[in-house]
Amino acid sequence: MLRLAIQKSGRLSEDSLTLIRECGISFLTSSYKLKTEATNFPLEILYLRDDDIPGYVQDGVADLGIVGQNVLVEAGLPQLEIEGLGFSKCRLSLAVPRAAGYDSVADLQGKSIATSYPQILGSYLQERGVTANLHTISGSVEIAPSIGLAEAICDIVSSGSTLLGNGLREVETVFRSEAVLIANQSLSPDKRELLEQLQFRMQAVRRARR
Ligand code: ATP
Ligand code: ZN
Numbered sequence: 001m002l003r004l005a006i007q008k009s010g011r012l013s014e015d016s017l018t019l020i021r022e023c024g025i026s027f028l029t030s031s032y033k034l035k036t037e038a039t040n041f042p043l044e045i046l047y048l049r050d051d052d053i054p055g056y057v058q059d060g061v062a063d064l065g066i067v068g069q070n071v072l073v074e075a076g077l078p079q080l081e082i083e084g085l086g087f088s089k090c091r092l093s094l095a096v097p098r099a100a101g102y103d104s105v106a107d108l109q110g111k112s113i114a115t116s117y118p119q120i121l122g123s124y125l126q127e128r129g130v131t132a133n134l135h136t137i138s139g140s141v142e143i144a145p146s147i148g149l150a151e152a153i154c155d156i157v158s159s160g161s162t163l164l165g166n167g168l169r170e171v172e173t174v175f176r177s178e179a180v181l182i183a184n185q186s187l188s189p190d191k192r193e194l195l196e197q198l199q200f201r202m203q204a205v206r207r208a209r210r
Helices: 013-022 051-061 069-074 119-126 161-165 189-209
Strands: 002-009 033-035 043-047 064-070 081-083 088-097 111-114 133-136 150-159 168-177 179-185
Touching: 002 013, 002 051, 013 189, 051 064, 051 069, 051 179, 064 069, 069 081, 069 119, 069 168, 069 179, 081 189, 088 119, 111 119, 111 168, 119 133, 119 168, 150 168, 161 168, 161 189, 179 189
Parallel strands: 002 043, 002 064, 111 133, 111 150
Antiparallel strands: 033 043, 064 179, 081 179, 088 150, 088 168
16 A cells, blocks of 8 residues: 655645546545545555655655655755656745845845745855855745845745735746655555556646646
């Protein structure tokens, strides 16, 4: 039996469940359950916080997972990625106060930047020879400049309206993300076989959607 971890409740949840169902896999869900077993495929689904999914798959607590590439790369486990799933597309961007001057990333030298993605942002800046003070905060990153906590932010942007509402403008795209299927790297031959069946179905679903 394969164990697949998906996000319990959030932006990945619905599309993850839909994908599994479109693969012809039936199961019951209820909001208080932490796991469920499929009735017509040897699959158990675990419902977790997205941040915990890469670590659980790496450790083998779950065999597979569906998670955003942003969370996977931030966790330092990009090697677990099997394939992109084409949903939950978003980008991680740098933004500065609307009134602040900005020409290039070099302008961030020595500045303080609030983010929930210190690893991804850190390597982006390092590749460009910029040293900044990164403040890691887990939520409401956009308000950091207005309360004097940072001079810039790096956060997930979808529409840009949250940035606008906080007097910020987007200046650089740091990382582009989508949901990905991830797998433990030492699956048994039986589980590998089941993973191949599942991937085959997922690919068929994606082809049919196009
Ligand atoms: P959890 O409670 O599980 O920790 P969370 O609040 O960290 O949830 P969500 O906001 O539900 O996470 O986002 C989950 C993932 O969905 C993100 O890591 C990212 O990959 C993707 N995502 C985030 N914002 C958007 C968006 N606006 N549009 C599309 N995908 C997004
Ligand atoms: Zn999370």
